[in-house]
Amino acid sequence: MILPVALLLDAIFGEPDWLWSRLPHPAVLMGRAVGLCDRHLNRGEARRARGILALALLIALALAVAALLAALPLGPLPEMLAAAILLAQRSLVDHVGAVARALRHSPAEARRAVALIVSRDTSSMDGPAITRSAIESASENLSDGVIAPAFWFALAGLPGLLVYKIVNTADSMIxxxxPRHEAFGWAAARCDDLLNLAPARLTALLIAATSGQLHRLGEIRRDAARHKSPNAGWPEAAMARALGIALAGPRSYDGRMQPFPFVNPEGNRSPGAADIDAAIGLMWRAWAAFLILATVVAVV
Incomplete structure (x- = not known):
């Protein structure tokens, strides 16, 4: 029952400021390890081979930490707390909800809020673009930050969770x-794609099942194929269908507009704060379905 309890602890407590303002969050420590590899190994010739070495070192570090925690004479408590800390449902909901609240006040305030959760340019976004960005982030991070780490914990225990998290962190950084990271970050990106292959599709299935959209799985699969990411398109396509809105589409990175296609292109292209609220509701329903599934598996 470690995973169900960890899911509940994360949902209830999230990431308390009183703790993480005093101690470095494990995700921050993982980021430092990735940054260290980037600074010291991403140089000279054979950048792809150096990136493979960096990824191997990071995975070895994750496995060593998992072994250290397992050796503590505290029973399942270290694993349970580590899992709760590295899941991000409550934190994700809080950040996405902040965008909806800001959007009801002013676009400028909403741009500042959404800039905290997306990497694209936000300075010229209007209300629908802000809304789409927030919902896309919610969908993708429901998979990356909640379902995927929980999936790998269920499959391989704490080692599986820590390996997934450090690979995902590496992908997000390198x-x-x-020019600097295409070769060096190749291994991290491909490994992250592989580790998210099943969880992304499971997330889409959970969203579809809890929103009455299972009969549209074929359309979700078609829409997912339109996305630039082999995995992120699945939860985004399921969310878009569930809400009846278009997601993805053109957006700007580093001052350059990228002509990405829309997911569910026939959906509403002018969503607003109410759609973000609805997306948060769907996130909780998908989370609850996964909690039930994890509890049944643990009991059996």
Whole structure:
């Protein structure tokens, strides 16, 4: 019952400021480890091979930490707390909800709020673009930050969770097709794609099942194929269908507009704060369905 309890602890307590203002969050420590590899290994020749070495070192670090925690004479408590800390349902809901609240006040305030959860340019976004960005982030991070780490914990225990989290952190930092990281971050990006293959589709299934959209799985699959990411398109497509809105579409990165296609292009292209609220409701329903599934598996 470790995973169900961890899911509940995360949902109830989230990431308390009183704790993480005093101690570095484990995700921050993982980021520091990735940054250290980037600074010391991402240089010279054979950048792809160096990136593979960096990923191997990071995975070894994750496995060593898992072994250390398992060796503590505290029973399942270290694993339970580690899992609760590294799940992000409550934190994600809080951040996405902040965008909806800000949007009801002013676009400028909403741009500042959404800039905290997306990497695209936000300075010229209007209300619908802000809304789409928030819902896309909610959908993708429901998979990356909640379902995927819980999935790998269920499958491989704490080692599986820590390996997933450090690979995902590496992908978010170095898995970009930029001159500096295209070769060095190749291994992290491909490994992250592989580890998210099943969880992304499971997330889409959970969203579809809890929103009465299972009969539209074929359309969700079609829409997912339109997305630039092999995995993020699945939860985004399921969310778009559930809400009846269009997601993705053109957006700006580093001052350059990218002509990405819409997911569910026939959906409403002018969503607002109420749609963010509805997306949060769907996130909780998908989370609850996963909690029930995890509890049944644990009991059986």
């Amino acid at each position: 898995g970009y097709r930029t």
